[in-house]
Amino acid sequence: MIRWGRLAFLLTPLLLIWAGAHFFLDRGIRRAIETAGSAAVGARVDVAGVRTSFWRLSATISGLAVTDPDQPMTNLVEIGTLRLKLQLKPLFWKKFIVDRAEILGIRTGTSRKSSGALPQRTAKKEKPSALTETAKELSGAAVANLKDAYDPQKLVAPENLASYQKALAERDQLTQLADKWKSRSQGLDVKGLSTRGQTFVDKVKNEKFSGVEGVAKAQLLLKEGQALKSDLSTAQKEVKSLGSELTTEVASAKAALKEIDRLRRQDIDKAVGQVKAGFSTEGLTKGLLGPVWFSKLEKLLGWVEKGRTLTGGGDDKKEAPPPPPVREGRDVPFPFHHRWPAVHLGRAALSGETPGGLAYQGTLSDVGSDPALIGKPTVLELAGRSGERALNLLATLDLTTKIPSESLKTEYTGLPLAGMKLGSINNSAVSIAGGRGTVKANVVIRGPDLGGTIDLEGSALKLEQSSPKTDRLSAAIRSVFEKLTQAQISIGVSGTIKAPQFALNSSIDNQLRGAMKGAMDQEIAKLRADLEKQINDMVGKETEKLSALVDKNAGAALEKLNLGDKELGDVEGKIKKTLDDLAENGTKGLKIPNLKGLFRKK
Amino acid sequence: MRWAIIGLTPKGSLHNAIVVLFIFFLPVNKSASLVAAALFSLIAYLMDPMFNRVGEFLLTLSPLHGFWTALYNTPVVPWTRFNNTLVLGSLTVALAxxxxxxxxxxxxxxxxxxxxxxxxxxxxxxxxxxxxxxxxxxxxxx
Missing domain, CATH: 1.10.287 (Helix Hairpins)
Structure with missing residues (x-):
């Protein structure tokens, strides 16, 4: 008798296993690819579907889309269909060996319908790499130079003008000097001395000298005259000294005014020089091209590093292995008689198209979990041709030895450049509206060392600026861009993966230099006139004020001193005459002191 | 007793699938097995470091190297993950x-x-x- 309950009980687990495999295996693989891929890339990896065949040992993955971690709305790569066929025998030893595979419908840079950013990635802000910083610095410096150089407000800002600063400093000093001249000239009592002299003269004239009394009076008057003479002499000396000092100080003040004028001309020259220096064509092209190409190279180097890490060829390998996770344990390897790594893709046929729509075919060979065991480097070969356009690419990733090495040789002719965004100049973004280019790259990485060249030749170029400004610089650059149809750009790559160095040379430098020379000379002449006017307006006013201050105060003081000198001279003459008369008439018959030579100048 | 093995050893191992099939095919108390598996899983969580050390010791023991190598080269056996320190350690302890x-x-x-x-x-x-x-x-x- 059949025990149906027991039979059902026996069949249930088998049915469950079959149902699980049938309904959930594909879904599980799909989820595993998405999870592992997202963790490796740092952005969402989507799979439209997975179909496995247990009997044929095959798997087909369709609609694989890998998001660009830096542009969540763009796919780094999209694969239409990925077909794999596993070898049966290695599976018994838990080895996944794929002899032949097909990777079809490869496209890069396609747009996504929804963001592929991972939530934790947005929260965790990665430190920008040295390369990104260099690119930003490069672009910023070029633009900042131009902005600074062409900012008339900064150029003629009072704090930047030596002449204006000198005028301000001299204004205080000259005002003080003028006040000093005024007070010193006013401090001279020429009038008092003159009145005293006139009083003395009148007194002697009105006096009668007779007898002994007359002689005594005359002697007193002579003494008084001598004292007056002494005072007059002192006053005259003071006037002369003051006049001399004043003349020196006025000359010094006028020299300061001349210095301000000299500094004013120097300020104009300096401002114009700054413009010339700031407008470096090399800086301009570096700012224009550097960030674009550097970011592309940074991505390439990032993928090289990731490739090394994923296949165990990176720097991490050199470090001591981390302790095994307690909940997972450690797999201890043992000698294995077959040369099978855990995972190995022997050869995959590739087909796809570039963002410009150029179809290509190629192969990817020897991708595996243990490159040293495989003994061959991973090689990617792509080739495609359509009319004038042709692509040839050969990339190798060799992790078979202790020192990992990678190489990339590629040539893409007829590369459509329309839509390529360049950097910005004077806060105006520049992009290529049309043209074709040829890119040749030959880059080799060995261990940490980096070397090679990347050359780009552009023809039939058409550059355009977004929201072009109306200032003279932008107009001048625009005029150059309008004429620019050919360009050769060469990037020398050196340094290490972590600290790459780039030397950028381009024919744009020369073209800009040549084409802009006339325009720049004209612009600089105009700028010089503008600057002169602005500086003259600012400094000239101050100079005029100071000049007027010096002239007015120095003139008045000198005039007063001259008048004083003349007046004192007149009084001196009168006293001399009076004393002569006194000696001749008032003291006749008496012995009087010899007055001859009393007023002789010493 | 078989559920004790399932409870103590990592769940994704091939030997566990075999044990599960045995339990389904043989006349044993399923509910008691489920309770035992849950209980021993808790114990295993606490004893994982010890299992790791046992597994590490056995897998690196020189006299057993030939044996492990032979097992490693035997078809299907690698699917048991016997060369994992935690799997071997926990299985050994469970069998002991x-x-x-x-x-x-x-x-x-x-x-x-x-x-x-x-x-x-x-x-x-x-x-x-x-x-x-x-x-x-x-x-x-x-």
Missing amino acids: LFVPIFVGSVWAVTKYRERVVAIASKWKLFQIMKVSKIYLLYEKLS
Whole structure:
């Protein structure tokens, strides 16, 4: 008798296993690819579907889309269909060996319908790499130079003008000097001395000298005259000294005014020089091209590093292995008689198209979990041709030895450049509206060392600026861009993966230099006139004020001193005459002191 | 006892699948097995560091190197993940504890039937449960 309950009980687990495999295996693989891929890339990896065949040992993955971690709305790569066929025998030893595979419908840079950013990635802000910083610095410096150089407000800002600063400093000093001249000239009592002299003269004239009394009076008057003479002499000396000092100080003040004028001309020259220096064509092209190409190279180097890490060829390998996770344990390897790594893709046929729509075919060979065991480097070969356009690419990733090495040789002719965004100049973004280019790259990485060249030749170029400004610089650059149809750009790559160095040379430098020379000379002449006017307006006013201050105060003081000198001279003459008369008439018959030579100048 | 192996060793191993099939095919108490698996999983969580050390010791023991190499080169065996320190350590400990746990369990079940079931069978609730359809189904399946 059949025990149906027991039979059902026996069949249930088998049915469950079959149902699980049938309904959930594909879904599980799909989820595993998405999870592992997202963790490796740092952005969402989507799979439209997975179909496995247990009997044929095959798997087909369709609609694989890998998001660009830096542009969540763009796919780094999209694969239409990925077909794999596993070898049966290695599976018994838990080895996944794929002899032949097909990777079809490869496209890069396609747009996504929804963001592929991972939530934790947005929260965790990665430190920008040295390369990104260099690119930003490069672009910023070029633009900042131009902005600074062409900012008339900064150029003629009072704090930047030596002449204006000198005028301000001299204004205080000259005002003080003028006040000093005024007070010193006013401090001279020429009038008092003159009145005293006139009083003395009148007194002697009105006096009668007779007898002994007359002689005594005359002697007193002579003494008084001598004292007056002494005072007059002192006053005259003071006037002369003051006049001399004043003349020196006025000359010094006028020299300061001349210095301000000299500094004013120097300020104009300096401002114009700054413009010339700031407008470096090399800086301009570096700012224009550097960030674009550097970011592309940074991505390439990032993928090289990731490739090394994923296949165990990176720097991490050199470090001591981390302790095994307690909940997972450690797999201890043992000698294995077959040369099978855990995972190995022997050869995959590739087909796809570039963002410009150029179809290509190629192969990817020897991708595996243990490159040293495989003994061959991973090689990617792509080739495609359509009319004038042709692509040839050969990339190798060799992790078979202790020192990992990678190489990339590629040539893409007829590369459509329309839509390529360049950097910005004077806060105006520049992009290529049309043209074709040829890119040749030959880059080799060995261990940490980096070397090679990347050359780009552009023809039939058409550059355009977004929201072009109306200032003279932008107009001048625009005029150059309008004429620019050919360009050769060469990037020398050196340094290490972590600290790459780039030397950028381009024919744009020369073209800009040549084409802009006339325009720049004209612009600089105009700028010089503008600057002169602005500086003259600012400094000239101050100079005029100071000049007027010096002239007015120095003139008045000198005039007063001259008048004083003349007046004192007149009084001196009168006293001399009076004393002569006194000696001749008032003291006749008496012995009087010899007055001859009393007023002789010493 | 087989559920003790499942409970103590990592769940994704091939030997566990074989043990599960054995349990389904052989006349054993399934509910007791489920309870044992849950209980031993908790114990295993606490004892993982010790299992790791045992596995590491065995896998790196020179006299056993040839044996492990032979196993590693035997088809299907690698799927058991025997060369994993945690898998081998936990399986070894589980097998070593097989006899003591068996003896202990027989003794414990006897005592349980004598003391707990004998008293509990007199309870109204127990008698109601025993005649319920769910219990009858459980009896039939196990």
